[in-house]
Amino acid sequence: MKPALEVNAVSKRFDGVPVLDGVSLTVGDGEFVSLVGPSGSGKSTLFQIIGGLERPEAGKIRIEGLDVTGRRGLIAYMPQxxxxxxxxxxxxxxxxxxxxxxxxxxxxxxxxxxxxxxxxxxxxxxxxxxxxxxxxxxxxxxxxxxxxxRRLMCLDEPFGALDALTRMHMQQWLLSLWEANRRSVLLVTHSIEEALLLSDRIIVLSDKPASVLKEIAVPFPRPRDERLWSSPAFNALKEDIYGLLKPAAHSGF
Structure with missing residues (x-):
């Protein structure tokens, strides 16, 4: 079966400034994948390219095996x-x-x-x-x-504006709803904890121009809940991801 989404070597500049530098990633059918990276690293730009609102200078977007680069209306989108x-x-x-x-x-x-x-x-x-x-x-x-x-859902930091308690409740709500339906999801988040709680895989992006630093398979079994946050394995993996982002911490992550 073809992946729900393939991003193949996508690059983009704005006013001559490189924003994305050869970004490649996939989202499998029914898979939940999160993107984490520094503020301003081009995550929202990548979403605009996936949704057809922007065209890349290089690279392709494929949905279910078809080249859809520059085409709109092929994803379900939830904004911030x-x-x-x-x-x-x-x-x-x-x-x-x-x-x-x-x-x-x-x-x-x-x-x-x-x-x-x-x-x-x-x-x-x-x-x-x-x-x-x-x-x-x-x-x-x-x-x-x-x-x-549309089978592919792109969620652009949907809980970023909520207070901490409401955000935690919404994460649990989203998790239970997704586990019952198993749509293909690509989530942008600034929260490493949120990514670890929700995702099958996490893709860590570098500072601008963004490239993929690492792909991490989340090893925790489902169903998950907030008790996971207190486990040593969870916190060790959180520290590993934070370590990848440390050089960019001054950029506001």
């Missing part, structure tokens, strides 16, 4: 902020991906309400986004991405 449409209800925001995909009105309504019930937001179906907490808005945003017909 929930980016919900304020004039649409919660149900309207969740159903947007299905509407765009051409799903019938009846099926869109059924799936939307089914999933809102599954994530504990059934009572908010007719509410508007401004009445929701940050964590609730992110749940709506994730379900909208999950209901996209």
């Amino acid at each position: 902020q929930a980016s919900l449409l304020p004039w649409r209800t919660v149900a309207g925001n969740v159903g947007l991906a299905l509407e765009i995909a051409g799903v019938s009105v009846g099926d869109t309504r059924r799936l939307t309400h089914e999933w809102l019930a599954r994530v504990g937001l059934a009572d908010y179906a007719d509410a508007y986004p401004h009445v929701l907490s940050g964590g609730m808005q992110q749940r709506v945003s994730f379900v909208r991405a999950l209901l996209s017909p």
Whole structure:
């Protein structure tokens, strides 16, 4: 079976400044992969290239074996902020991906309400986004991405703006939902702990221009929970990854 995503030797410059330098990575079918790296190392730029919003100067993007370089609309995307449409209800925001995909009105309504019930937001179906907490808005945003017909989900630091306790709850929520559905996921995060908790593999990027420093297979069995954070093996691996990033620590990681 072809990988869900192949990034092959992708390079990119902005105004003559190199941002990505021959980045290659894969995400297998049903695999959860995280990208960690210094601030400003080009992780979001790589997402824009994967999503077709930017074209690389060199390299290719393949999804399920097909060259999709520069093509849009082929991934499900969850940004750092929930980016919900304020004039649409919660149900309207969740159903947007299905509407765009051409799903019938009846099926869109059924799936939307089914999933809102599954994530504990059934009572908010007719509410508007401004009445929701940050964590609730992110749940709506994730379900909208999950209901996209695209098998590959790209999550760009989706919990970065949340407080520590809400972030921990959202990590557990995401983990349980992913384990039940096993979509292919590429996650950008600044949190080594988050990457270790969620991922099958972690790809460590260098400072700009970004290249792959190391790929790490996460050895911890699933299902996982926050008790993992206190294990010696977890903390040893966290220190190893932090050691890879230490030279770039002054850059704001």
